[in-house]
Amino acid sequence: NAGVTQTPKFRILKIGQSMTLQCTQDMNHNYMYWYRQDPGMGLKLIYYSVGAGITDKGEVPNGYNVSRSTTEDFPLRLELAAPSQTSVYFCASTPSGGANVLTFGAGSRLTVL
Amino acid sequence: GENVEQHPSTLSVQEGDSAVIKCTYSDSASNYFPWYKQELGKRPQLIIDIRSNVGEKKDQRIAVTLNKTAKHFSLHITETQPEDSAVYFCAASLGSSASKIIFGSGTRLSIRP
Numbered sequence: 445n446a447g448v449t450q451t452p453k454f455r456i457l458k459i460g461q462s463m464t465l466q467c468t469q470d471m472n473h474n475y476m477y478w479y480r481q482d483p484g485m486g487l488k489l490i491y492y493s494v495g496a497g498i499t500d501k502g503e504v505p506n507g508y509n510v511s512r513s514t515t516e517d518f519p520l521r522l523e524l525a526a527p528s529q530t531s532v533y534f535c536a537s538t539p540s541g542g543a544n545v546l547t548f549g550a551g552s553r554l555t556v557l
Numbered sequence: 558g559e560n561v562e563q564h565p566s567t568l569s570v571q572e573g574d575s576a577v578i579k580c581t582y583s584d585s586a587s588n589y590f591p592w593y594k595q596e597l598g599k600r601p602q603l604i605i606d607i608r609s610n611v612g613e614k615k616d617q618r619i620a621v622t623l624n625k626t627a628k629h630f631s632l633h634i635t636e637t638q639p640e641d642s643a644v645y646f647c648a649a650s651l652g653s654s655a656s657k658i659i660f661g662s663g664t665r666l667s668i669r670p
Contacts, residue, residue, distance in 0.1 A: 477658065486563075486646060486661060486662040486663045487646060487660040488660075489660075492656065494656050500656075500657070502657070502659075503559075534600060534601070543589035543608065544589075545603045545606070546591070546601075548602075549600065551600055
């Protein structure tokens, strides 16, 4: 099993550009999450999903959109990138029922200039 | 609102001494409390977790205690070693479904030789 795979690993965007961070898991986990981690800071929940077709806002959803058309994929879209979105983005997944270990991807480092 | 507060933000202890990190949470329905360790440039990894029906859990040099009445939980590391140097995050599940998981702001632990 590859676990949770995130692409790209690194990306530089210009202000106002848009992009999608990809996240795929092969563990048949129903629950998936997107967190952002600013330098020297903690993890903030952006969006999460408890299954295909279901998404919910986390602590910091503004400026982002998600979709969950399959169990495996949970892409995060940034529209009109801003310098405040410079961060490391982590995707994570866990089996059904929550209250289980989060398996994290390796992270995607995004810089907006 | 929903939040998890973590203290201290930095902690320096002599090798061989104990380290204690404390967290409080606001949602009385929270029932799952994991602790993650993050080394520089790496993804967070679970080190121990506890559920609300248990007051204490140990795994070798690491222990977690939970006080549901006071809504706080703590991480205890005994006989600290250089490899314990890292950032530690507490987290809590929110709501009875435990689907939403939010993190504390992190504690940077340094072990002095």
